[in-house]
Amino acid sequence: xxxxxxxxxAERSVVAVVGRGGVGKTTVAAALGVRAARHHDRxxxxxxxxxxxxxxxxxxxxxxxxxxxxxxxxxxEGRLWVLMVEMSSAWDQLVRHCAxxxxxxxxxxxxxxxxxxxxxxxxSHDYVALDHILLLDDDRFDLIIVDTxxxxxxxxxxxAPGRLGLFFDSRLLRWLTAxxxxxxxxxxxxxxxxxxxxxxxxxxLDRIGEFFTLFARLRPRLVERIDAVxxxxxxxxSAMVEIRAADSGHIPEPVEEGDDLVVVNRLxxxxxxxxxxxxxxxxxxxxxxxxxxxxxDALTDESLRAAVVGLMAATPGVExxxxxxxxxxxxxxxxxxxxxxxxxxxxTDQAAAEPWRSKAESSDPVV
Amino acid sequence: xxxxxxxxxxxxxxxxxxxxxxxxxxxEVLGLTTQDSLNEYVRRYLKVPIxxxxxxxxxxxxxxxxxxxxxxxxxxxxxxxxxxxxFGDWDEIVVDAPASGHVVELLAAPTALHELITSGPLVGQxxxxxELLAAPxxxxxxxxxxxxLPVAETTMLLGRLIRETDVAVDALIINRAPTTIGPAGxxxxxxxxxxxxxxxxxxxxxxxxxxxxxxxxxxxxxxELEALASGYDVPVxxxxxxxxxxxxxxxxxxxxxxxxx
Numbered sequence: 001x002x003x004x005x006x007x008x009x010a011e012r013s014v015v016a017v018v019g020r021g022g023v024g025k026t027t028v029a030a031a032l033g034v035r036a037a038r039h040h041d042r043x044x045x046x047x048x049x050x051x052x053x054x055x056x057x058x059x060x061x062x063x064x065x066x067x068x069x070x071x072x073x074x075x076x077e078g079r080l081w082v083l084m085v086e087m088s089s090a091w092d093q094l095v096r097h098c099a100x101x102x103x104x105x106x107x108x109x110x111x112x113x114x115x116x117x118x119x120x121x122x123x124s125h126d127y128v129a130l131d132h133i134l135l136l137d138d139d140r141f142d143l144i145i146v147d148t149x150x151x152x153x154x155x156x157x158x159x160a161p162g163r164l165g166l167f168f169d170s171r172l173l174r175w176l177t178a179x180x181x182x183x184x185x186x187x188x189x190x191x192x193x194x195x196x197x198x199x200x201x202x203x204x205l206d207r208i209g210e211f212f213t214l215f216a217r218l219r220p221r222l223v224e225r226i227d228a229v230x231x232x233x234x235x236x237x238s239a240m241v242e243i244r245a246a247d248s249g250h251i252p253e254p255v256e257e258g259d260d261l262v263v264v265n266r267l268x269x270x271x272x273x274x275x276x277x278x279x280x281x282x283x284x285x286x287x288x289x290x291x292x293x294x295x296x297d298a299l300t301d302e303s304l305r306a307a308v309v310g311l312m313a314a315t316p317g318v319e320x321x322x323x324x325x326x327x328x329x330x331x332x333x334x335x336x337x338x339x340x341x342x343x344x345x346x347x348t349d350q351a352a353a354e355p356w357r358s359k360a361e362s363s364d365p366v367v
Numbered sequence: 368x369x370x371x372x373x374x375x376x377x378x379x380x381x382x383x384x385x386x387x388x389x390x391x392x393x394x395e396v397l398g399l400t401t402q403d404s405l406n407e408y409v410r411r412y413l414k415v416p417i418x419x420x421x422x423x424x425x426x427x428x429x430x431x432x433x434x435x436x437x438x439x440x441x442x443x444x445x446x447x448x449x450x451x452x453x454f455g456d457w458d459e460i461v462v463d464a465p466a467s468g469h470v471v472e473l474l475a476a477p478t479a480l481h482e483l484i485t486s487g488p489l490v491g492q493x494x495x496x497x498e499l500l501a502a503p504x505x506x507x508x509x510x511x512x513x514x515x516l517p518v519a520e521t522t523m524l525l526g527r528l529i530r531e532t533d534v535a536v537d538a539l540i541i542n543r544a545p546t547t548i549g550p551a552g553x554x555x556x557x558x559x560x561x562x563x564x565x566x567x568x569x570x571x572x573x574x575x576x577x578x579x580x581x582x583x584x585x586x587x588x589x590x591e592l593e594a595l596a597s598g599y600d601v602p603v604x605x606x607x608x609x610x611x612x613x614x615x616x617x618x619x620x621x622x623x624x625x626x627x628x
Contacts (some may be wrong), residue, residue: 201486304552
């Protein structure tokens with residue numbers, strides 16, 4: 001199953017890692033980056049939004065927001081960088097990059113509404129993380145792995161640039177800025193202005209109008225970037241990887257069509273794994289960990305017995321339906337967690353050894 | 368009782384529908400969409416003489432305004448819940464709020480808007496919303512799992528709630544806490560595996576080792592959450608992880624919370 005991962009890491013230029021909070025997205029993104037550098041000689045940049053302290057310490061990126069920091073991964077020809085995105089400064093950089101001149105950038109950054117408006121845009125966080133895939137233009141990198149903000153699904157992530165782009169083409173922006181616009185726009189915006197002034201008051205609407213007049217000047221360069229991000233995400237060079245934790249209870253949720261790979265994280269070795277075609281272009285993947293109940297009953301310590309029973313309940317024949325064409329990778333639960341660079345290496349190395357059991361021959365690993 | 372799903376995920380309705388309950392005691396569930404709340408607001412307060420669907424050019428931007436205009440989602444969510452609290456016929460309203468990173472913006476939205484706007488109906492509306500949120504009958508219950516990132520987020524959230532909002536925090540619930548395993552249990556797990564380095568070779572040994580590992584990994588985070596809550600004088604309630612029936616496990620812990628209230 002590690003083949004599916006290796007194929008992506010060897011061939012693609014962008015890997016977006018999505019999933020719910022707490023499933024180990026950042027850890028898996030970092031582990032994929034380490035593997036791509038060590039096994040495929042790639043020059044990898046892992047972009048992460050908010051790594052846990054221990055992982056950030058392990059990678060040496062704690063406190064180095066916004067900078068690509070090189071991480072030593074051994075004797076490999078490949079290289080690994082990690083960049084930790086700080087949302088607010090990332091928007092500032094984007095404004096400076098897209099503004100037609102320094103005066104516009106300065107005015108916008110100094111605008112009182114700027115901070116709260118940019119950070120509160122729906123999808124703005126998603127977009128800022130994704131914008132970093134354009135760093136492929138930087139000769140240092142030939143693979144960018146983006147660890148996305150929690151809760152994202154592939155569909156939402158692909159839609160993020162479009163939603164921001166839509167704003168620049170929207171009637172709303174023209175109407176918000178109509179106070180300084182031409183006669184036709186002003187006329188067309190009259191019903192909106194009437195309602196908005198009634199609701200928000202003249203002063204506030206004027207301040208919003210001033211802000212968006214400045215913001216609209218970013219349009220040509222920002223729309224160009226958004227288009228480039230969209231083209232890259234939709235191209236065969238990009239892959240979407242969804243992470244699910246084996247102990248989260250979310251394994252059976254439907255897999256999205258856009259997912260190229262599903263990674264089941266923190267799976268206990270010796271779990272029985274069965275993959276069966278179900279005849280409708282979907283594979284049925286069953287994860288099962290069964291222990292003789294007599295053995296469990298024989299445990300003398302009550303707290304251990306309760307904990308074992310509880311943990312076994314997490315994977316009693318859990319089933320996931322995997323669309324044809326979507327790869328599957330199982331990553332083991334590492335005792336003590338993933339706290340060091342060595343653990344990131346061990347994670348995919350152990351996965352390659354496939355310590356799972358097939359149903360037919362439970363002593364052999366799954367192929 | 369009204370249960371409000373602030374992100375309209377459907378999860379809340381599914382959990383409530385799945386629980387056996389006397390019909391008269393089952394809460395009603397309201398899935399909030401920003402679009403519906405905006406439409407309702409326009410109908411109710413702006414008294415636009417035609418329905419939102421027929422407003423013409425205005426209706427076509429509703430979807431965009433409700434989904435992308437900054438702050439609109441927050442004020443409509445807290446506004447709708449507040450409207451139900453003030454004018455609805457409910458004994459209690461429980462809001463399943465969005466993720467921790469958005470909660471402060473949600474609760475601070477009436478104050479933020481009130482400070483920005485100087486005229487129009489929103490001035491009075493945001494004022495009574497502020498009063499409602501600051502009233503002793505409105506509280507926030509913070510829920511966190513004992514893991515590194517959620518604990519870091521909760522530390523930040525509790526500080527921000529207390530500094531930046533007028534809403535009282537009435538409890539911290541430690542959710543999905545792994546079963547605590549004592550020294551005898553740890554020793555037994557090591558004995559099963561015949562070794563002490565945590566590497567198991569049988570299925571039972573493996574699960575036992577993983578259970579011990581989970582318990583030991585969670586323990587410092589449970590302690591950190593307890594210390595955090597104690598620092599703010601907020602009571603703590605623990606929900607032990609229960610994969611078979613998580614809702615029963617939560618209800619059992621919540622009965623203690625209701626007793627506290």
